[in-house]
Amino acid sequence: MVSIAGGTVTPTNGQAQATVGKPIVLQVTSDDADQLHVHSIPEHTFSIEPRPDQTFEFTVDVPGQVDIELHDLNRTVVTIQVRP
Structure with a gap:
């Protein structure tokens, strides 16, 4: 869960793991x-709106x-180590 409130982001610089081709889901309240930019292959960009309980899914x-x-x-929310 990612929370954006008053310019403060929680978490920042988090760590996570995932597997190639498996869905990754982010929940955001803002x-x-x-x-939200996902620097991967393929790259993904999601528009965050000022509302609770937004779900973004990508592989x-x-x-x-x-x-x-x-x-x-300009904050890194999480770095995901993607395994084969």
Whole structure:
């Protein structure tokens, strides 16, 4: 769960693991609009709205390290280690 409130992001610089081709789901609650960028192959961008309980789902096709960042707040939310 990602929370954005008053410009504060929780968590920041989190760590997680995933598997290539398996769905990764992020749940976001925010009081402001932003964009969530997933730096993976393929790349993904999601528009965050100022509302609770938003769900974003994606897959990653190539193993490695994937950073998920908030564009406007310039914060890394989580780095996912994607295994084959």
